[in-house]
Amino acid sequence: MAKHLLPMVAAFLGLAVATCDGGGGGGAGPEDSGDGYLSDGILIDNDARGPDGTPGDLPGPDREAGDGSAPDSPCIPACEGLACGDDGCGGTCGTCPFGKECQEGLCIVPVNCGDGQCVEGETCTDCPVDCGKCPACGDGECNGMESCFDCPADCGDCCGDGACVADHGEDCLSCAADCGDCCGDDQCVAEHGEDCLACKEDCGLCCGDGACVGDHGEDCDACEADCGPCCGDGACVDVHGETCASCEVDCGPCPECGDGACNGVETCLSCPGDCPCAAGAICFEGFCCIPDCTGIVCGSDGCGGSCGACPQGEGCSAGACIPAGEDSCLELYECRIQCPAGDSDCVKACDEEGTVAAQEAYAAWVACLEGTGYFDCPEDDDACYDAAFEPCEDLVQACLQGEGSCGEIFDCQQACPGGDGTCTSLCLFNGTVAGQDLLEDLFDCVDVQCPDGATWECWIQATAGACKVPAALCWSEPCESLCDQLQCGYGNCNDHCGFCAQGFVCSPEQQCVASQGFDCLAIYECIVACPEGDAACPPFCFSQGTDEAKTQYNAWLDCLELGGYFDCPPGDTVCRDLVFESCMDLVQACLHGELTCGEMFDCMQLDCPAGDADCANLCFWNGAIAMQESYEQMMDCFAAACPGGLTYTCIETSLQGACAAWASTCWSGCVSGCDLGTHCLYGGCGEWCDVTCSTGLQCNVSTGLCE
Numbered sequence: 001m002a003k004h005l006l007p008m009v010a011a012f013l014g015l016a017v018a019t020c021d022g023g024g025g026g027g028a029g030p031e032d033s034g035d036g037y038l039s040d041g042i043l044i045d046n047d048a049r050g051p052d053g054t055p056g057d058l059p060g061p062d063r064e065a066g067d068g069s070a071p072d073s074p075c076i077p078a079c080e081g082l083a084c085g086d087d088g089c090g091g092t093c094g095t096c097p098f099g100k101e102c103q104e105g106l107c108i109v110p111v112n113c114g115d116g117q118c119v120e121g122e123t124c125t126d127c128p129v130d131c132g133k134c135p136a137c138g139d140g141e142c143n144g145m146e147s148c149f150d151c152p153a154d155c156g157d158c159c160g161d162g163a164c165v166a167d168h169g170e171d172c173l174s175c176a177a178d179c180g181d182c183c184g185d186d187q188c189v190a191e192h193g194e195d196c197l198a199c200k201e202d203c204g205l206c207c208g209d210g211a212c213v214g215d216h217g218e219d220c221d222a223c224e225a226d227c228g229p230c231c232g233d234g235a236c237v238d239v240h241g242e243t244c245a246s247c248e249v250d251c252g253p254c255p256e257c258g259d260g261a262c263n264g265v266e267t268c269l270s271c272p273g274d275c276p277c278a279a280g281a282i283c284f285e286g287f288c289c290i291p292d293c294t295g296i297v298c299g300s301d302g303c304g305g306s307c308g309a310c311p312q313g314e315g316c317s318a319g320a321c322i323p324a325g326e327d328s329c330l331e332l333y334e335c336r337i338q339c340p341a342g343d344s345d346c347v348k349a350c351d352e353e354g355t356v357a358a359q360e361a362y363a364a365w366v367a368c369l370e371g372t373g374y375f376d377c378p379e380d381d382d383a384c385y386d387a388a389f390e391p392c393e394d395l396v397q398a399c400l401q402g403e404g405s406c407g408e409i410f411d412c413q414q415a416c417p418g419g420d421g422t423c424t425s426l427c428l429f430n431g432t433v434a435g436q437d438l439l440e441d442l443f444d445c446v447d448v449q450c451p452d453g454a455t456w457e458c459w460i461q462a463t464a465g466a467c468k469v470p471a472a473l474c475w476s477e478p479c480e481s482l483c484d485q486l487q488c489g490y491g492n493c494n495d496h497c498g499f500c501a502q503g504f505v506c507s508p509e510q511q512c513v514a515s516q517g518f519d520c521l522a523i524y525e526c527i528v529a530c531p532e533g534d535a536a537c538p539p540f541c542f543s544q545g546t547d548e549a550k551t552q553y554n555a556w557l558d559c560l561e562l563g564g565y566f567d568c569p570p571g572d573t574v575c576r577d578l579v580f581e582s583c584m585d586l587v588q589a590c591l592h593g594e595l596t597c598g599e600m601f602d603c604m605q606l607d608c609p610a611g612d613a614d615c616a617n618l619c620f621w622n623g624a625i626a627m628q629e630s631y632e633q634m635m636d637c638f639a640a641a642c643p644g645g646l647t648y649t650c651i652e653t654s655l656q657g658a659c660a661a662w663a664s665t666c667w668s669g670c671v672s673g674c675d676l677g678t679h680c681l682y683g684g685c686g687e688w689c690d691v692t693c694s695t696g697l698q699c700n701v702s703t704g705l706c707e
Contacts, residue, residue: 075088075089075090076088076089077089077091077093079093079094081105082094082105082106083096083102083105083106083107084096084102084105084106084107085102085104085105093105111127113127113130114127114130115130116130117130118130118131118132135154137150137151137153137154138151138153138154139154140154141154142154142155142156148161148168149165149167149168158170158175158178159174159175159177159178160175160177160178161178162178163178164178164179164180165178172185172192173191173192173193182194182199182202183198183199183201183202184199184201184202185202186202187202188202188203188204189202196209196216197215197216197217206218206223206226207222207223207225207226208223208225208226209226210226211226212226212227212228213226220233220240221239221240221241230242230247230250231246231247231249231250232247232249232250233250234250235250236250236251236252237250243265244265245265255274257270257271257273257274258271258273258274259274260274261274262274262275267283267286267287268283268286268287268288269283269285269286270286277289282303282304282305284303284304285304289302289303289304290303291303291305293307293308293319295319296318296319296320297310297319297320297321298310298316298319298320298321299316299318299319307319310356313356314356315351315354315355315356315358315359315360316356316359316360317351317359317363318363322348322351322352322359323352324352324354324355324356324359325352325353325354325355326353326355327353327354327355327358328354328355328358329354329357329358329361329362329398329399329400330399330400330401330402330429330430331353331354331358332350332351332353332354332358332359332362333362333399333400333429334426335349335350335353336350336351337422337425337426338422358399361395361398361399362399364395364399365392365395365396365398365399365400368391368392368395368396369388369389369392369396372387372388372389372391372392373388374388374389374392397433397436400429401429401431401432401433401436402429402430402431402432403430403431403432404427404430404431404432404435405431405432405435405474405476405477406431406434406435406436406438406439406442406473406474406475407474407475407476407477407479407493407494408431408435408477409427409428409430409431409435409436409439410439410442410474410494411479411492411493412427412430413427413428414490414492417535417536418535418536418539420535438470438473438474439474441470442463442467442470442471442474445462445466445467445470446458446459446462446463446467448466449461449462449465449466449467450462456490456496456499459496460496463494471494474494475493475494479492479493480492480493481493481495482497483495483496483497483498486510486511487500487506487510487511487512488500488506488510488511488512489506489510491510497510500512503515505540505543505544506543507540508536508537508540515543515544516544517544517545517546518541518544518545518546518549519545519546519549520545520548520549520552520553520589520590520591521590521591521592521593521621521622522545522549523541523542523544523545523549523550523553524553524590524591524621525618526541526544527541527542528614528617528618549590552586552589552590553590555586555589555590556583556586556587556589556590556591559582559583559586559587560579560580560583563579563582563583564579565579565580565583588625588628591621592621592622592623592624592625592628593621593622593623593624594622594623594624595619595622595623595624595627596623596624596627596630596666596667596668597623597627597628597630597631597634597662597665597666598666598667598668598670598685598686599623600619600620600622600623600627600628600631601631601634601666601686602670602684602685603619603622604616604619604620605682605684606673606682606684606704607619630662630665630666631666633662634659634662634666637654637658637659637662638650638651638654638659640658641653641654641657641658641659642654648681648682648688651686652686652688655686662686663686666686667685667686670684670685670686671685672684672685672687672689673689673705674687674688674689674690677693677694677706678705678706679704679705679706680692680693680699680700680704680705680706681699681701681704682704693706694706
């Protein structure tokens with residue numbers, strides 16, 4: 001069963017393509033610059049053409065050379081490894097394509113540093129005029145030859161880039177983010193701080209490695225495999241459980257009972273002759289114990305005895321005899337849980353209504369939880385609660401159980417007002433132990449299926465799918481759904497009656513009604529007007545807001561909560577003012593209307609009953625944002641002009657003097673009730689009336705109206 005006694009809540013909802021000119025175009029070509037280069041920097045061999053642009057004279061096969069002497073030996077062209085240039089026999093090894101020139105038999109792009117183009121062969125190092133200055137580490141850009149290793153300022157740290165690079169000094173020890181943890185890589189490396197104690201995954205267990213190492217927590221008791229057995233090592237050590245009875249070789253033979261000495265394993269129980277208890281003490285469970293009945297008349301004396309029995313029909317509670325009634329242990333708990341904090345008279349009266357057995361059963365589980373430290377666990381520390389609860393679970397269940405099935409527990413909890421942990425706890429404990437356990441199993445299943453929270457949508461999906469079996473078991477008993485009467489919400493028996501259509505909301509009566517489309521201020525006004533104790537009203541008000549209004553409303557409440565507003569000590573206005581001021585922009589984004597500062601003042605004075613703080617707050621928050629600020633400045637002026645208190649007389653005087661600017665600013669164009677003859681005291685517009693009313697009317701000093 002769930003371990004938290006209170007609250008115990010089942011929470012639900014509530015390339016652009018480049019084109020090429022295909023050559024042969026009719027445009028004018030580049031002009032010859034006369035030096036072998038065209039203006040675009042491409043080298044042309046002028047020697048290959050005559051002065052008129054026609055091909056120059058070249059030796060032909062029918063030409064004879066020189067003086068008619070015999071020709072030389074045949075010439076063998078040499079072009080091996082060459083792509084262009086002279087073949088040594090007056091021929092060529094090839095020509096270079098447009099844009100490249102022949103240099104030493106190779107076609108390369110000409111390097112012309114200073115022509116404004118950074119081409120192949122030019123770099124920022126040998127031609128900064130074309131390629132720009134080489135990047136420098138620290139300029140905020142990772143470029144050139146920079147890397148994370150030699151310039152982390154621009155390229156970031158190597159560690160964390162997802163690549164484990166040994167040349168960067170990265171390994172599992174220096175950069176676990178890229179290389180993984182050392183421990184767990186199947187290598188036991190001492191330089192990485194690994195040994196059997198620090199990393200048993202790689203190095204194995206310490207115990208069993210053949211070395212008894214104290215620093216590893218090994219001794220004869222903890223690791224007999226390495227250190228040998230304790231008994232027989234020549235030392236009689238109590239913490240190793242050695243006694244004369246268990247290890248005579250180390251501790252020697254046990255003394256005999258009757259030798260007059262209380263030693264070894266002798267106790268007042270095993271050898272009362274040698275180990276007698278002092279006067280006034282008795283032997284209890286092998287120890288001498290002094291009974292104590294101070295201030296109590298019944299119950300245990302602490303030593304196995306009793307301080308007395310209560311008369312027939314009375315029960316023993318905390319050592320006192322109290323009257324006993326007919327209530328069960330669960331009913332006693334239900335009564336106690338309703339008592340105001342610190343009301344001992346209420347608690348006593350509840351106890352007296354329980355039977356003797358009920359009082360004893362209740363006291364038993366409370367005492368058990370007190371002994372385990374359950375009530376001292378920090379809030380939300382589930383591990384602490386679970387550990388402290390487990391030893392007492394049987395005692396708790398013996399008291400806190402009823403007759404309800406799993407389904408009845410759940411249906412009862414869904415009928416509880418939102419956030420009422422007391423109600424949901426009572427629903428749980430009124431179920432059988434089997435019902436409580438089954439419901440916990442169902443919740444555990446749904447929690448897995450709904451990791452973001454069990455909304456009704458997710459609950460329905462989970463209980464119809466992965467959690468179908470525990471849900472069927474929970475509602476295996478006959479159950480009547482109310483969905484034939486309800487239009488929305490939960491209808492018992494794990495039957496959801498549906499969701500309202502767009503523009504409608506589910507009312508507290510579980511009927512779909514038209515949403516009012518409240519703005520943020522209207523949500524606030526609706527919630528303020530909710531009757532005290534009506535837990536269904538505030539959520540319904542909120543549900544009627546627009547999505548934007550709901551977001552605004554939650555924003556300022558979240559800001560106050562995160563700022564600690566609701567944790568300020570009672571009465572600590574300084575604490576609350578500081579938090580509220582830090583959230584003011586979010587508050588005003590929600591809580592503002594159209595009233596002027598004068599209309600806000602008149603609203604408070606004319607429309608609000610004396611002492612009605614909620615009404616006065618609504619008057620203020622219905623003011624425009626700028627007017628709220630003006631109102632506060634006006635009130636600051638009144639306070640400075642009226643150090644003796646804000647009486648009507650002083651405010652009237654100050655509006656005609658020190659605070660006259662506010663009279664014209666806040667009440668511009670206002671018509672007072674004094675002028676209309678409807679008021680006899682304050683008439684609004686910052687004006688106080690002549691008390692005299694028209695003939696036939698009298699001044700009602702309670703309302704300030706001529707009636």
